[in-house]
Amino acid sequence: MNPPRSIAVFTRRNTAMIGEAVVRLAELSAAAGVQLLIGADEVEKLGLEGLPGVQMGAEPDGVDLAIVLGGDGTILSTLRRYAGRDVPVFAMNFGEIGFLATVERDGLDAGFERALHGDFEVLCLPALTASIAGNERVAVNDISFHRRPELRVAELGYSVADEAVGGVRCDGLVVSTPAGSTGYNLANGGPVLAWGVSGYVVSFIAPHTLTARALVVAPDDVLEVVNRSRDDPVDVTTDGRLVCSLEPRERVEVCFSEDVAQLAQVSGATFYRRLREKFGRLTS
Numbered sequence: 001m002n003p004p005r006s007i008a009v010f011t012r013r014n015t016a017m018i019g020e021a022v023v024r025l026a027e028l029s030a031a032a033g034v035q036l037l038i039g040a041d042e043v044e045k046l047g048l049e050g051l052p053g054v055q056m057g058a059e060p061d062g063v064d065l066a067i068v069l070g071g072d073g074t075i076l077s078t079l080r081r082y083a084g085r086d087v088p089v090f091a092m093n094f095g096e097i098g099f100l101a102t103v104e105r106d107g108l109d110a111g112f113e114r115a116l117h118g119d120f121e122v123l124c125l126p127a128l129t130a131s132i133a134g135n136e137r138v139a140v141n142d143i144s145f146h147r148r149p150e151l152r153v154a155e156l157g158y159s160v161a162d163e164a165v166g167g168v169r170c171d172g173l174v175v176s177t178p179a180g181s182t183g184y185n186l187a188n189g190g191p192v193l194a195w196g197v198s199g200y201v202v203s204f205i206a207p208h209t210l211t212a213r214a215l216v217v218a219p220d221d222v223l224e225v226v227n228r229s230r231d232d233p234v235d236v237t238t239d240g241r242l243v244c245s246l247e248p249r250e251r252v253e254v255c256f257s258e259d260v261a262q263l264a265q266v267s268g269a270t271f272y273r274r275l276r277e278k279f280g281r282l283t284s
Contacts, residue, residue, distance in 0.1 A: 001120060001121070005035060006034065007065045007115070009037070009069070010066060011068070011070055013045070017094070018069050021108060022069065029116060037059075038055070038057070039058065066082055067090050067115055068089060068091040070092075071093065072101075073239075075100045076141055080139075082262070083138055084260055090111075100263060102265060122264060125177070127177065127257055128175060137243050140239060141176065141177060142239065143254055144205075144237050147234055148232070152229075153170065154170055155167065158225050168212045169207070174204070174205065176193075176203070178196070180239075181193040188205055191216065199217055202217060222253050224251055224252070227247065227251075233248065
């Protein structure tokens with residue numbers, strides 16, 4: 001990659017360690033002649049009054065690269081922010097697992113140098129889109145449908161490519177991309193899809209039947225989910241964020257799209273190495 005001319009910074013909730021890391025990034029950026037932008041929300045979160053050569057409170061648009069200091073949640077929100085905008089996300093893991101992270105925080109300076117000099121590859125990730133009540137929701141990991149804790153079990157029907165597949169009484173249903181298949185879907189007993197697989201997976205949360213099985217869906221096939229309940233809404237989340245409700249008898253279509261977000265990767269990194277390092281060997 002060409003070295004970036006401008007970089008936006010995004011962080012998880014502030015810690016002293018992250019504040020120090022941002023100051024160090026500002027020093028290295030100034031030395032490399034790279035413009036650093038820190039948005040108003042980040043300035044308030046970090047409690048920074050000013051850094052030499054840094055645009056504080058600037059709108060982080062029109063940049064060449066986004067650097068994330070955080071965990072998977074912060075990485076996902078940044079990937080969604082720049083979806084379809086040709087801005088790679090270079091992530092330093094300051095979270096628990098950091099499955100999407102480019103480098104670990106024990107290699108802070110080396111990681112910053114890689115980012116500042118364009119020493120990384122770009123992996124294009126697919127995404128899911130759902131149109132609900134006229135609003136389009138984008139998810140890099142997953143879109144899920146959950147019964148509310150105070151209400152009865154959900155009754156969800158689903159069809160693929162206009163063909164009814166089934167109906168399930170369950171606590172919920174999860175639609176995952178390959179990147180998201182190691183998250184909620186994996187906890188449901190769904191299959192892990194390697195990055196690069198073209199397609200997505202539907203799995204169920206606590207199904208009240210022995211016949212509900214996860215389904216891998218072809219990339220061009222549209223999934224439709226319907227809330228079959230007469231009375232109870234279900235909550236809809238994208239990448240773990242509650243975004244809206246699916247009312248009784250309401251339907252939603254979920255579509256898979258290739259090459260929506262860009263994740264920075266160090267040369268030689270593979271999905272299978274990441275899987276082993278983050279979750280352990282699959283056999284003893």
